[in-house]
Amino acid sequence: xxxxxxxxxxxxxxxxxxxxxxxxxxxxxxxxxxxxxxxxxxxxxxxxxxxxxxxxxxxxxxxxxxxxxxxxxxxxxxxxxxxxxxxxxxxxxxxxxxxxxxxxxxxxxxxxxxxxxxxxxxxxxxxxxxxxxxxxxxxxxxxxxxxxxxxxxxxxxxxxxxxxxxxxxxxxxxxxxxxxxxxxxxxxxxxxxxxxxxxxxxxxxxxxxxxxxxxxxxxxxxxxxxxxxxxxxxxxxxxxxxxxxxxxxxxxxxxxxxxxxxxxxxxxxxxxxxxxxxxxxxxxxxxxxxxxxxxxxxxxxxxxxxxxxxxxxxxxxxxxxxxxxxxxxxxxxxxxxxxxxxxxxxxxxxxxxxxxxxxxxxxxxxxxxxxxxxxxxxxxxxxxxxxxxxxxxxxxxxxxxxxxxxxxxxxxxxxxxxxxxxxxxxxxxxxxxxx
Amino acid sequence: xxxxxxxxxxxxxxxxxxxxxxxxxxxxxxxxxxxxxxxxxxxxxxxxxxxxxxxxxxxxxxxxxxxxxxxxxxxxxxxxxxxxxxxxxxxxxxxxxxxxxxxxxxxxxxxxxxxxxxxxxxxxxxxxxxxxxxxxxxxxxxxxxxxxxxxxxxxxxxxxxxxx
Numbered sequence: 001x002x003x004x005x006x007x008x009x010x011x012x013x014x015x016x017x018x019x020x021x022x023x024x025x026x027x028x029x030x031x032x033x034x035x036x037x038x039x040x041x042x043x044x045x046x047x048x049x050x051x052x053x054x055x056x057x058x059x060x061x062x063x064x065x066x067x068x069x070x071x072x073x074x075x076x077x078x079x080x081x082x083x084x085x086x087x088x089x090x091x092x093x094x095x096x097x098x099x100x101x102x103x104x105x106x107x108x109x110x111x112x113x114x115x116x117x118x119x120x121x122x123x124x125x126x127x128x129x130x131x132x133x134x135x136x137x138x139x140x141x142x143x144x145x146x147x148x149x150x151x152x153x154x155x156x157x158x159x160x161x162x163x164x165x166x167x168x169x170x171x172x173x174x175x176x177x178x179x180x181x182x183x184x185x186x187x188x189x190x191x192x193x194x195x196x197x198x199x200x201x202x203x204x205x206x207x208x209x210x211x212x213x214x215x216x217x218x219x220x221x222x223x224x225x226x227x228x229x230x231x232x233x234x235x236x237x238x239x240x241x242x243x244x245x246x247x248x249x250x251x252x253x254x255x256x257x258x259x260x261x262x263x264x265x266x267x268x269x270x271x272x273x274x275x276x277x278x279x280x281x282x283x284x285x286x287x288x289x290x291x292x293x294x295x296x297x298x299x300x301x302x303x304x305x306x307x308x309x310x311x312x313x314x315x316x317x318x319x320x321x322x323x324x325x326x327x328x329x330x331x332x333x334x335x336x337x338x339x340x341x342x343x344x345x346x347x348x349x350x351x352x353x354x355x356x357x358x359x360x361x362x363x364x365x366x367x368x369x370x371x372x373x374x375x376x377x378x379x380x381x382x383x384x385x386x387x388x389x390x391x392x393x394x395x396x397x398x399x400x401x402x403x404x405x406x407x408x409x410x411x412x413x414x415x416x417x418x419x420x421x422x423x424x425x426x427x428x429x430x431x432x433x434x435x
Numbered sequence: 436x437x438x439x440x441x442x443x444x445x446x447x448x449x450x451x452x453x454x455x456x457x458x459x460x461x462x463x464x465x466x467x468x469x470x471x472x473x474x475x476x477x478x479x480x481x482x483x484x485x486x487x488x489x490x491x492x493x494x495x496x497x498x499x500x501x502x503x504x505x506x507x508x509x510x511x512x513x514x515x516x517x518x519x520x521x522x523x524x525x526x527x528x529x530x531x532x533x534x535x536x537x538x539x540x541x542x543x544x545x546x547x548x549x550x551x552x553x554x555x556x557x558x559x560x561x562x563x564x565x566x567x568x569x570x571x572x573x574x575x576x577x578x579x580x581x582x583x584x585x586x587x588x589x590x591x592x593x594x595x596x597x598x599x
Contacts, residue, residue, distance in 0.1 A: 065458060065571075068487065068489070112489075112491065116491070128549065129545065129548055129549060129552065132549055132552035132553050136552070136553055139553060140498070140553055143491055143494055143495035143498065143549075143553075144495065146492070146495065147491075147492065147495040147496075147499070150492055159486065159487075160487070160492070161486075162487065
């Protein structure tokens with residue numbers, strides 16, 4: 001078809017295989033792109049208002065309910081923020097347990113996303129259900145890995161979703177060391193499945209599209225930053241502390257989205273697995289670096305579809321790093337610690353990496369320990385602006401080559417590559433009326 | 436999770452599996468019924484809880500157990516609230532979202548379908564209870580709590596019919 005004849009109106013009213021309602025609107029006229037929009041129409045969740053008046057210890061358990069996939073991340077980030085507000089320091093043992101809980105969540109989420117969402121896309125089927133007929137061994141492996149990750153969270157968190165063991169300053173009930181030993185044995189037995197996951201990922205044909213953007217992630221001098229670190233920008237090659245997160249997110253609103261948008265040093269920025277791998281590649285474990293090489297992921301990588309591949313690299317990193325940390329627990333043992341603390345007035349912010357990118361929480365308390373202010377900025381609300389910029393550039397670049405159907409499919413795949421959680425991205429809009 | 440219960444029963448025995456969440460009012464009915472049932476010695480070893488379980492967890496649990504199951508859950512069956520129905524998965528048109536699923540959106544029906552497609556061929560019975568309210572709050576509704584003893588009796592009758 002002649003480019004001049006390409007007058008399309010594409011309206012994907014409900015992008016499937018993402019959480020929540022996202023709509024892609026594209027309009028082209030005679031080969032020129034008129035409009036590309038990612039419309040978000042989810043209602044507000046009001047979690048930041050739910051917690052006002054709450055006791056500090058209750059907040060992490062309440063806000064974990066923001067998301068059933070990233071519940072661990074919301075809980076830990078809120079815990080860090082509340083601890084910062086109250087001046088609570090944690091022990092090395094608590095830090096280790098929280099890192100284990102964090103990596104259990106990465107394994108849960110990435111396995112689910114790669115096998116249940118990405119693989120069906122690349123194999124040309126609608127979901128994991130038809131895949132169960134055509135590739136049963138692949139789906140069985142996914143289920144086994146997911147179950148292992150669920151059980152991993154349950155060993156350290158007390159249950160696989162919305163854990164209850166972690167609390168301010170420490171652990172309410174320490175993990176059973178026999179269960180930790182059993183988990184380590186299962187993790188070691190699962191390493192062939194991890195290697196097979198890399199092999200499957202290698203067979204996926206990633207669309208060759210690139211758009212350079214700003215990559216933002218936590219960065220830590222001693223480790224591949226997932227639980228802690230400062231906020232690093234690939235543009236400036238420098239970091240800011242997490243409590244200055246508002247300088248990073250610069251949230252703003254647009255008419256076609258109920259989710260807030262973010263930008264830092266340029267129009268938009270990218271958070272998530274690809275940003276982390278781009279910014280912290282040298283701190284990946286050798287097995288993960290090898291996986292990246294096998295999968296053709298060379299940093300810096302500017303292809304957003306490669307976010308799925310970066311997730312596989314992180315699966316490898318988290319699996320082997322977890323085995324190392326499980327050994328640390330087994331060798332050092334666990335002991336009951338003093339978890340007492342005092343309420344006081346204060347304000348604190350915390351951040352963690354969660355599977356979809358950096359998560360920020362901030363809380364303020366009065367002298368009685370009642371929460372008076374709360375704010376949460378989740379990864380998808382930081383990514384939405386970047387996704388729309390990607391879609392705009394993608395349509396302009398691919399319009400000459402692709403049919404309307406191909407364009408639609410690839411735009412949906414592009415959106416899904418970020419694994420957005422649209423429901424979670426919509427949070428309370430502060431409105432101030434001026435007399 | 437099923438960590439509070441005894442060792443698995445023999446392969447031919449039925450498992451009674453409570454499914455649901457404890458944060459959405461009557462969505463807890465399956466968990467509450469099976470939790471109560473598990474306190475009785477004769478039922479304890481048959482009981483399992485799958486709290487907050489997604490489809491992957493349900494499917495992998497069924498494939499691991501390889502036993503016939505009675506799933507106890509809140510279900511929208513167009514019945515008056517509080518009424519229950521005991522049926523086979525093959526008797527009911529359970530809506531499966533074949534294409535519009537997300538990591539967050541795979542539910543009970545997709546979990547059963549996934550297990551079936553992966554070779555789980557044991558009988559599945561569903562003890563479904565029509566909820567009064569599924570809004571986000573803890574605890575069953577007052578109306579459901581009042582019906583709880585009769586629902587528990589009905590579940591025991593269903594179990595005894597199958598175990599006989």
